[in-house]
Amino acid sequence: MAALIEVLDGGLATTVQDAGRPSHRRFGVALSGALDPALFACANALVGNAPKAAALELRLAGPRLRVAGGRVRVALAGAAKGEVMCAVSRRLTIAPWQSVTLEEGDELKIGAVRGGVAYLAFSGGIATPPLLGSRATHLRAGMGGLAGRALAPCDRLPVGAAEVQGPERRQAAFLHESGPIRLLPGPQDDNFVPEALRALVEEEFIVSRDADRMGLRLQGPRLEHDPRFGDEIVSDGVAPGAIQVPPDGQPILLLPDCQTVGGYPKIATAIRADLPRLAHLLPGERLRFAFATRAEAVAALRAQQARLAAWIDGIAPHVPAGAIDEEALYSANLISGTLYDGAEGDES
Amino acid sequence: MPKLLPLGDAAWTVEFGEAVDPALHARVMGFAQALERAALPGVIEWVPTFRSCTVHFDPLSPLADGLGERLLEIAAGAPAAAVLGRRWRIPVLFGGEAGPDLAELAARCGTSAEAIVARMTAAVFRVYMLGFMPGFPYMGGLPEELAMPRLATPRKQVPARSLAVTGTLCAIYPFASPGGWRLLGRTPLALFDVRRPAPALFAPGDEAMWQAIDATECARLEAEEAAGRLDRAAFLVAPEAPWPR
Numbered sequence: 001m002a003a004l005i006e007v008l009d010g011g012l013a014t015t016v017q018d019a020g021r022p023s024h025r026r027f028g029v030a031l032s033g034a035l036d037p038a039l040f041a042c043a044n045a046l047v048g049n050a051p052k053a054a055a056l057e058l059r060l061a062g063p064r065l066r067v068a069g070g071r072v073r074v075a076l077a078g079a080a081k082g083e084v085m086c087a088v089s090r091r092l093t094i095a096p097w098q099s100v101t102l103e104e105g106d107e108l109k110i111g112a113v114r115g116g117v118a119y120l121a122f123s124g125g126i127a128t129p130p131l132l133g134s135r136a137t138h139l140r141a142g143m144g145g146l147a148g149r150a151l152a153p154c155d156r157l158p159v160g161a162a163e164v165q166g167p168e169r170r171q172a173a174f175l176h177e178s179g180p181i182r183l184l185p186g187p188q189d190d191n192f193v194p195e196a197l198r199a200l201v202e203e204e205f206i207v208s209r210d211a212d213r214m215g216l217r218l219q220g221p222r223l224e225h226d227p228r229f230g231d232e233i234v235s236d237g238v239a240p241g242a243i244q245v246p247p248d249g250q251p252i253l254l255l256p257d258c259q260t261v262g263g264y265p266k267i268a269t270a271i272r273a274d275l276p277r278l279a280h281l282l283p284g285e286r287l288r289f290a291f292a293t294r295a296e297a298v299a300a301l302r303a304q305q306a307r308l309a310a311w312i313d314g315i316a317p318h319v320p321a322g323a324i325d326e327e328a329l330y331s332a333n334l335i336s337g338t339l340y341d342g343a344e345g346d347e348s
Numbered sequence: 349m350p351k352l353l354p355l356g357d358a359a360w361t362v363e364f365g366e367a368v369d370p371a372l373h374a375r376v377m378g379f380a381q382a383l384e385r386a387a388l389p390g391v392i393e394w395v396p397t398f399r400s401c402t403v404h405f406d407p408l409s410p411l412a413d414g415l416g417e418r419l420l421e422i423a424a425g426a427p428a429a430a431v432l433g434r435r436w437r438i439p440v441l442f443g444g445e446a447g448p449d450l451a452e453l454a455a456r457c458g459t460s461a462e463a464i465v466a467r468m469t470a471a472v473f474r475v476y477m478l479g480f481m482p483g484f485p486y487m488g489g490l491p492e493e494l495a496m497p498r499l500a501t502p503r504k505q506v507p508a509r510s511l512a513v514t515g516t517l518c519a520i521y522p523f524a525s526p527g528g529w530r531l532l533g534r535t536p537l538a539l540f541d542v543r544r545p546a547p548a549l550f551a552p553g554d555e556a557m558w559q560a561i562d563a564t565e566c567a568r569l570e571a572e573e574a575a576g577r578l579d580r581a582a583f584l585v586a587p588e589a590p591w592p593r
Contacts, residue, residue, distance in 0.1 A: 022404070025404070028480065030482075141482050186354040234367065235486070236399075237359070238402065240403070269357075298408070
């Protein structure tokens with residue numbers, strides 16, 4: 001059954017996102033899509049969706065939503081939590097990494113999003129009309145998602161049809177690797193003096209306030225262009241992860257809503273496996289870079305995909321605290337004679 | 349010789365040169381056409397630019413290893429494209445409110461607005477690439493004598509569909525946006541229309557000439573376009589045909 005979600009409060013920058021809009025970059029259309037594809041996949045898996053179903057990307061402060069029709073299972077992935085004011089006078093806490101089923105009339109409020117980005121998935125996926133094969137929102141172009149913008153009060157979000165049945169599901173938190181963001185030099189590392197490449201990996205950078213889905217402006221050591229080549233190039237292709245250096249020497253780390261071409265030399269590019277971590281960097285946070293080899297980059301991506309697949313395989317049925325699970329009651333009584341309400345999440 | 353530049357672990361940029369030049373761009377487009385024919389597994393998309401072509405691929409594809417060398421082979425063997433794209437004759441309302449910088453450009457060039465419009469409608473413009481925003485064409489072909497730097501202070505809001513020039517480049521803003529290029533006119537055609545299966549009017553390699561229209565005709569075409577009744581094909585020129593003058 002399909003559900004309908006009404007937006008009571010959009011939160012600070014809540015957008016519909018999916019795996020992005022590839023194959024249109026030659027027409028100037030940005031890739032877009034979830035900033036953290038790993039957490040996005042986790043949220044979808046918890047509600048039983050296909051990996052690329054559209055979900056809500058939450059940043060800073062989450063939204064307040066009401067189920068205006070139907071029944072829907074939701075799950076949060078990331079450092080956020082919320083609560084449900086149920087239509088039938090219940091109050092539930094929503095923790096990340098576990099699903100919960102909402103009935104018509106239930107209100108859901110997600111609080112602060114720590115760590116930069118979290119995802120809220122709905123069983124059946126968000127069913128706003130796709131544009132060029134994707135539901136991802138690109139705010140700058142006003143494209144995709146819900147009218148090309150962040151959620152606002154009175155918006156109505158259609159959700160795809162899905163059977164909501166069986167026990168809730170949960171898993172342990174999916175944690176990203178730590179350590180420096182790994183880079184491959186290029187495409188224009190030759191346009192910089194050798195000290196710039198050294199400073200890039202030896203010194204620390206701070207995320208400035210100028211940070212959105214297009215990119216993060218960083219503050220740190222000035223990365224000097226080689227005066228023989230100047231500080232601009234005839235525009236060429238860019239990609240998320242690329243580190244552009246404008247004439248002021250302060251790097252800009254590009255994210256999925258970045259333009260498709262650019263005229264600043266790119267000293268290095270973050271490897272694919274480390275892109276999900278970039279969205280968690282908040283203004284004022286420090287970061288370090290390290291160079292990697294192409295083989296290390298591919299191995300890191302393969303390992304990340306394997307870890308994500310294992311995480312999804314490990315999703316287990318779960319009976320939430322306070323809920324009455326007749327099956328558990330029955331089996332517990334038969335075995336031990338004591339009542340057990342499954343509050344501790346016994347998975348047996 | 350084309351150069352292979354790494355853009356992270358999921359893209360290669362094949363660079364043919366460093367200039368804005370039609371012959372160089374014909375080689376870029378020849379490479380893009382050869383890439384299309386090669387249909388390499390694991391390749392997701394490619395983005396031609398003035399002087400290079402960026403190839404985005406899946407780094408976990410079995411063929412990702414060695415893809416760079418394969419791209420260089422294709423680049424070395426690909427002839428410059430003979431036909432780069434389609435030819436367009438695009439209506440433009442020049443001057444007045446639609447082109448607030450036309451008079452100033454004419455004054456700086458020591459000529460009349462009419463003479464500038466005559467130069468603009470006699471030149472053939474080449475779409476080198478699309479970028480900056482969906483459907484934004486970076487076009488070359490502006491006569492040298494009309495070349496001017498950007499405005500010292502960019503406009504906070506350039507109206508959608510404004511025809512703009514800077515240096516020897518020309519463009520049309522698909523959407524309202526801040527911008528520092530000089531505005532000479534406005535086209536009634538949508539540059540990026542999501543109601544259409546192929547939203548972008550232009551593709552890299554296309555060529556265009558401008559046809560001056562008056563305000564009445566512009567308003568009529570704008571109304572047709574807003575209603576979704578405008579047939580883009582009506583503005584195409586047969587690729588074999590000489591440019592109509």
